[in-house]
Amino acid sequence: MGLSFHYNGKIADPEMLPGLIDEVQDIAKVHNWRYFVFDRQFTITDFGKLGHNENIYGICFTPPGCETVDICFLSNGRMSSITNLKFWGESTDPTEKEYLYMLSVKTQYASVELHQLLIHLFRYLNGKYLSDFNLYDEGDYWETNDAILLRTNFDKNMALINSFGSALELIPKESGEDIEAYLERIIKLIHEKKDEIGDSLGNLN
Numbered sequence: 001m002g003l004s005f006h007y008n009g010k011i012a013d014p015e016m017l018p019g020l021i022d023e024v025q026d027i028a029k030v031h032n033w034r035y036f037v038f039d040r041q042f043t044i045t046d047f048g049k050l051g052h053n054e055n056i057y058g059i060c061f062t063p064p065g066c067e068t069v070d071i072c073f074l075s076n077g078r079m080s081s082i083t084n085l086k087f088w089g090e091s092t093d094p095t096e097k098e099y100l101y102m103l104s105v106k107t108q109y110a111s112v113e114l115h116q117l118l119i120h121l122f123r124y125l126n127g128k129y130l131s132d133f134n135l136y137d138e139g140d141y142w143e144t145n146d147a148i149l150l151r152t153n154f155d156k157n158m159a160l161i162n163s164f165g166s167a168l169e170l171i172p173k174e175s176g177e178d179i180e181a182y183l184e185r186i187i188k189l190i191h192e193k194k195d196e197i198g199d200s201l202g203n204l205n
Contacts, residue, residue, distance in 0.1 A: 002108030003115070003157040004067075005142065007122065008101050009133030010078045014042040017073070020129045021059045024071055027121065028061040035061035038072060038082075046075035054089070056082050065110035069118060070103055071125065079103060079130075107139075108158070112151050115139055 011017060018040050028035040038056040046053055058072035060081070070081035078101050088100040107115040119141050126133045135142050138157075141150040177185075 004106040005137040006104045007135040012131040014047045033061045052076045067106045
C-alpha cells in the first residue's frame with residue numbers, strides 16, 4: 001500500500017553502461033543517498049541473448065524514506081534487480097520469468113519533491129541511455145508533468161492508508177470472524193469511503 005511507480009526497459013548500448021553509472025553515482029553523492037555499484041562492464045558475448053548469467057550490472061541507490069531505486073541490468077541488457085534475480089532468476093514459468101524484469105519504487109513515505117526528482121531522472125536516463133522503456137506512475141506525474149495532480153494523489157493515498165490504520169484500531173473483529181473475513185470487511189468499508197476522500201480532496205483544489 002502506498003504510491004509507487006513501476007518501470008521496465010533495457011540499456012540501448014552496452015558501451016554506455018559506465019557513463020550511466022558515473023552520472024547516477026554523481027547524483028547520489030550530491031544528494032547524500034546511499035548507493036551501490038555492481039559490475040561496470042557487460043560481458044559482450046552474453047549481451048542481447050534471451051537468457052542471462054548470474055551477474056548484476058549497474059547501480060542502485062536509496063533516498064531517505066524511499067525504497068531502493070534500481071538502475072540495474074542483467075547480462076542480456078534488460079533492467080532487473082538483485083532481488084528479482086534472487087526470486088525469479090531461475091524460474092522456467094513464462095509468467096514468473098516476466099517478473100524478473102518488473103521494477104517498482106514506493107515513494108509514499110518520502111516526499112512529493114523526491115518523487116518528482118526521480119521521475120525527472122528517469123526522463124533523462126530514458127532519453128540518453130535506455131530503450132524500450134516504460135514507466136507507469138501511480139502519481140500520474142510521468143504522464144502529465146502536473147505537480148498539483150501529483151500532490152493530490154499523494155494526499156489521497158495517505159488518507160487511504162490512514163483510513164486503513166484507523167479501521168484496524170476502531171473496528172473490532174466480530175465473534176467467529178476469521179482474520180481473512182475481517183480484513184475483507186475493512187477493505188470493503190475503505191473502498192466505500194474512497195470516492196468520498198477523492199471528492200473532498202478535489203474540492204480543496
